[in-house]
Amino acid sequence: MLSLSTTQRDELLAIYRKDSDPELRFRAHIILLLADGHPWDNIESMLFCSSRTVDRWLKRFQAEGLEGLTGRKRGRPFRLGFGWVAILVNWVTTTTPSDFGFLRSRWSCVLLALLLREREGVRVSRETVRRWLHRGHLVYRRPRPTLKPDEDERQVKLAELRKLLEEMPEDETAVWQDEVEVHTNPKIGRMWMFKGRQAKVETPGTNKKRHISGSIHWRTGQVFVTEAAPKQGRDGALFIKHLDDLRRRLRRYRKIHVICDNAGSHTSLEVIQYLWKHEGRIEVHLLPAYSPDLNPIERVWWHLHENITRNHRCKDLEELLDRVFTWLGQANPFQIEGSAYPKARAA
Template sequence: MDERFRERLVRALEGTPEDWGWCRPTWTRELLCQELARRGQVRVSVATMGRTLASLGARLKAAKPVVECPWRDWKRRRRLYELKCLEVFGPAHEPVLHVDEVDIHLNPKVGRDWCLPGQRRVVVTPGNNQKRYLAGALNTRTGQLTWVEGKSKASALFIQLLWRLASQYRRARRIHLVLDNASVHSSKKTLKALAQLGGRFVLHFLPPYCPQGNRIERVWLDLHANVTRNHRCRTMARLMARVHAYLSARNVQRSASPSLRRGDLRRSA
């Protein structure tokens, strides 16, 4: 497999089969062999194609579903740039926090784990799912996370977070919140609570469907990777104890994957 063959293979993988005229949405090794032959390259076996893919570091991955932002590209980029400038150049005495909510399910999220040959990890699910919700705020300058827990993802959960932040940052005249366009962030109850707080909070809304602009999304991904994925907790109370222990350790150790043992869970409880 010469360098030209590998370059043509990389170019093919940058698109889907439909981009190159095939009536199939995903690549197979057999179809890649046909595509490379169609481009004038030598026809190779499926096994050779597999070895070439491995040498390129290519591997099967799950597709990532996304919803496109309805804004024009220049408008979306300008808004994200404005929020970035707020984080970097905003007044030092006015904290900037990224806010979002996350669902915690008693039925575990299933994910990959290292296993020996012939083995496969088994995760027993409780069957009747239960849910809890967290609303969190990540300080973009200090990395400190503040969160509250609730049984529903309604305006009351977000309002509870507002009061917690008002108490935590009591010396700040203004607190800037970067958040998405969820209805709980602009409901009548929320607007009333913001008025009661004396206008200390300034809400900066992200463009629609731009989760990559909210840094707390990374925290929730780490939470699922460290706690909820493949978990074996039989009760919601036990699962939430691990969730709170992880977030507390993350604040203390300043690490996305803090070192925790069962004794730490008992002390945190």
Template structure:
């Protein structure tokens, strides 16, 4: 008997070995069923058999119908063993699908956790590990490729976890402080200014991040022999989105005080400048407190809860800075890298000020009657 698992019939093998010869009346019945059929998949299987019965090779049949060679042999095998009934789709007789709603809900809960919570030593999930865990918990074992479909159905994805530190404050205290800051911004007196403040480290060693590459290729990010750092202290204006920044080779109280002086020079008419910031040590040092007393109360500090970077809006600016400048950069020295940093921040400020001007003009325009 001819091996139907092959991709193409060998030379000299007659077509009758692939499908049995049938009478003229059987061919006529198959043609009639083909015309009456409304199922696209079933039509293709009828056409495969009719092409083979008319003497076409399996390779030519697959080419004409736009299917794979193995599909032709599989359909021919079913027709030879079961006749015309073998052409019908019998998958509904397989019983209920393994990827039931209950199975997918359990898989979704599984992905949210860690393998260690289910007795494994590995800290991250693999498809094989998910298959084994689901088999233990549900007695339903699926293939790894089926697990890929199941993960797509529950909208699971492979991603990098975000490193976080747990806030030592209670949830009530954290919520109370954030509400106080929101109320401050909502009821800011006329003439007062509010800014978010934070520092960022600029490393000559490039931050490694995802990038598009050719198949089988991997880009290289050259690193210097010795890392060099620069520190930026920056503020984000709540109203305009403008970023003010100062630079230094050391992250000390002097860097923070320099930024405060720049804020006073930028907003000379503001009676009070409210600075929303984290509780880093240079923000509350003795040198900083002495400088604040020298400012005559024009600058007030409002501290965020500890380890709460998502509430500091300027942190998003630093993330964009890394994404657009420092990640996978090719600068050979710190001077050229800082030129790119300053160019990005100035360009961002021009866009922010243009948006602020548009919003201001839109508010001043009278409404149409």
């Protein structure tokens, strides 16, 4: 049986479906049928050809690959050297048009063709530039916006948190806190389905959601959650309610250190007044900005979405919340994932 790599199969399928040469489509069809395990007799009867034809193109493909089917290298000959491809790739990936005096924020094929003519004396069209960029394994796609944290600030705060945990007395403890939203309109994720038949996940239509504030205990991995009131957002009142729950659940500890992000709900005036009132019992420490990777409770929420909320088929919010809290209860305690912090000593 003929074996094809994923790349070979994709290229053969592209030829069979789109190539303008019927002879080339015919040869690709033969190879694809052989790779799928069809007997030679069936291929001969389906394509109205002889065994000699099947044998010829099989041997050509095994000896020369795709070029053996075409009889020539596919596409227009590359008349200029690969050095120009490297130059274009370097310009696009390491510079901006403003570095060359252009009043533009991003590269275009026309602009690159103009720059090649002005700086290198090479006259090519924008379509040639496009083909060269593809040869350099570049594609024209929408980028993903990201927030770049201040690395110096990140390292300073991380060192402070590590020192806090390493030197923490036995009568004090720490938790990592964050909120999560549970929606009746499910998050969509991958699932098994029949090939060519996209599965459907029915949604309620009108979305309803509920916020949950949660913390994971540094020493035990126990997760404590506080459900927000209906229509209550991620606000200071929910955070304070969760802090009250922590004080009750962790009564054995003299002081609780709560490590959380810089959200406004964690630094509002009402939260500051609450912390002033309970000074010595509870203290909040802020993570570096844009650092969800330093908050282990984020991994708990990721597992929650993977196991419960993604592609769920709950009819209403009450059914969904019941599953969420049941899963949280069964999965407790959680493993604290990641190695950014020292492991806790036995309490």
